Amino acid sequence: MTYVNLAGRTAVVTGAASGIGAAIATVFAANGARVALLARRSDRIAELAEKLKDNGGQAIAVTADVTSDESVTAAAEAIHAAFGRVDLVVNNAGVMIPDDITTASFDDWRKMLDTNVTGVLRVIRAFTPDLTADGHADLVNISSIAAHEFFKDYAVYGATKAAVTYLSKSLRAELGPKGVRVTNIEPGLVRSELRDAITGDAGAFLDSWIAEAGILAAEDLADLVAYATSRPAHVNLRHLVALPTTQL
Template sequence: MSYENLSGRTAVVTGAASGIGEAVAVALAEGGARVVLLARRAERLEEVAQKIRAGGGEALAVTADVTDDASVERAAAAVRDAYGRVDLVVNNAGVMLPNPIEDGRVDEWQRMIDTNVLGVLRVIRAFTGDLVATAAEGGTADLVNVSSIGAHAVFPDYAVYGATKAAVTHLSALLRAELGPKDVRVTNVEPGLTETELKDHLDSRELATQLDGMFEAIGSLGAADVADVVAYATSRPRHVNLRQIVVLPTRQA
């Protein structure tokens, strides 16, 4: 599918080695953007980049860990060396580690906060200057944060994950108030049940079985469905901001 207003743009997508991130990178490249793929898995990133190139797109794989300040800064420098200024950023990297709060798994809490919240902030810090400068010159500038329906929906044992995603959703609203007057669009996307690697991170057989049951009863989105939403939102005319998008399987309440 082609989208207006993506041709010639430079996009950075985090968590681009698989799932929603990979699908978003592919969709943006199909729309004509040159895409920088950021994630920790170098070999897998290069596979995605090669797939984009095989389809006629332009892609650069940059290994980065959003939980590490220096790693993100090095990645940002590599992006600018290769492509110059960035005008489209998709914060997609995330981790979901549900467990009962009484288990007190501080290591998991820290990992989710470092990735889902601080990781988003590190990427924002690295590229916001580019977005503001692009908009000031009359270009289209987009910041997209991929949150989750878990920011609003209440699921037992997902308290910390849901809290991190609620933080992303509210952060997006606050950033729109800060960056919108500078003509930088901020879009928050909240997917519902989506077929990605996130569910493979569960180490509780009970929670894994419960989640599998939800997928079977409700159905799920594909990563490409969410990518389509991101590509559509970022391809609107620069004066149109789709600020908050909830995308669910039809049967999900």
């Protein structure tokens, strides 16, 4: 599908090494946007950047860890040096570690909070001056249906995503008058590498749930992000929930 209004824009996509992030970067580049791929796995984003360029797109790979202030600052500097002002930011990097609240590791909680919440804030802080500089820009935060639905053993993950959903709502009030559209997207079950790291009973439960409810492809979410960010400047799709039709 073609999204004409993405041509000539400069986008940052976090968590771009695989899954939803890689799919978003791909559709952006295919529609004429300059794309900065941010992730910790240098080899994966370098490979994707070369693939996008081979297909006629403009892309750079920027190794970055959203849990590090210094890393995000350095990434922003590298992107500015390569592409100049950024006018489209997608906060997609995330960690999902399900566990019982009584036995879960504090380190796992910290990892989810620092990636899913503070990491989002770091990226927003780094690029807000860009987004507000010229009267039209987009900030997209990938939250989750877990932000307001109950799933056993996902209490802390859901809490981090509830924070993202609330943050998006608040930032729309702050940044909207400056021409920045803030879009919060809450996916349901989506095929990604987050599933691969979940083992044991939690993994078996997830497999059973997917078999019953179905699952979206990463490209389905990428299509939704491209659609939202390519609307005319006066149209803000501020809150989108994307589920498999059979997921209740």
